[in-house]
Amino acid sequence: MTVSPWKTRNQRERDREVKREAVLRVAARAFNEQGFHRTSLDDVAERLNVSKPTIYYYVKSKDDILFECVRIGLERIESASRAEHLSGGTGLDRLIALWTEYARIVTEDFGRCLILVGEDPLPAATRRELRAMKAKIDHRFRSVVEEGIADKSIRPCDPKLVAFAGAGALSWIARWYDPAGPLDVDTIVQQTVNLLVHGIVQRQPDALPSSRS
């Protein structure tokens, strides 16, 4: 049987998906490195060794690309927050798992784009859509904190402030993390989460063995 030199419909669709993802990822990197406003679709095409019309076969516009990059970043966090929901442990255990995932995501291409560029440059309607996704994620974090307060693994506090302080400390990593620097992502993430959990104050070691962990 002669194998057809033409691709099947399925193969073509998979091909297209892989190429579209490459366009988005390379654009996200360009936005993260140069800034959204300083990046043109010509830059993106050049990084991919293709022409600008080729890019338009996969995406509608620069705004469309940014929308997709931010949406993918948010979707990864949302999906991590759903997975976290299934795992056991105290509220604090689950918050630690969720914070750790969050921090890892915001150091990846789409997650960094979510933090470094975000929805601000987009038109009002798309901004609102992405902000609604953000609010949903934020409420998920708050409810895990509330569960931790209820099961006494987290001390009484304002869940909103904890959710924002965690998001701030961990999102900041996306700004300063340097892959060429001396610290790897896992060390940075683990130590920053540990700081949020245990604080920085020196305690009497005899009085509090648990703070040594």
Added chain:
Amino acid sequence: MTVSPWKTRNQRERDREVKREAVLRVAARAFNEQGFHRTSLDDVAERLNVSKPTIYYYVKSKDDILFECVRIGLERIESASRAEHLSGGTGLDRLIALWTEYARIVTEDFGRCLILVGEDPLPAATRRELRAMKAKIDHRFRSVVEEGIADKSIRPCDPKLVAFAGAGALSWIARWYDPAGPLDVDTIVQQTVNLLVHGIVQRQPDALPSSRS
């Protein structure tokens, strides 16, 4: 003696300084609310009830305004970090004082502009200048953490990570704080700093009375 209806040179200079500061502050607010790229000098002029040529009497360009706004924000933090240096207490006490000042500054017009817009939209040379100021402030924070570790008020940790986690958690306030919301700035700042110092983990109250503070 007849009082001259003309202003003295000193009065004219003071007038000019007050008006220049008004241009910068109103522009910072517009950038914070609408975004830098969506704000025109016409918007700024309109908010001040003056014409655009009047604005040009005080500033050279939109870039010049942003540079000044970010520089003023950074200068306030730098000056807080110098004042902190003079006050006594442990390294932890001084870090708490410095974090509290930092958080208050980033919720004000110029400080918010530093966080929400920052130096990213500016040309490379000015970006470098502002980043050098940022690096200096960051090193000041790190050295206070180091002093706290040395005097055993802060537990052993990576000063760089602590400085960044604090800056992240506190800068985030500039993004979400809503003057019309239920929490005032002082409560938010105090509780967020407290979280960074003590963490969120529930401890045995008998073993650790100091964590109740």
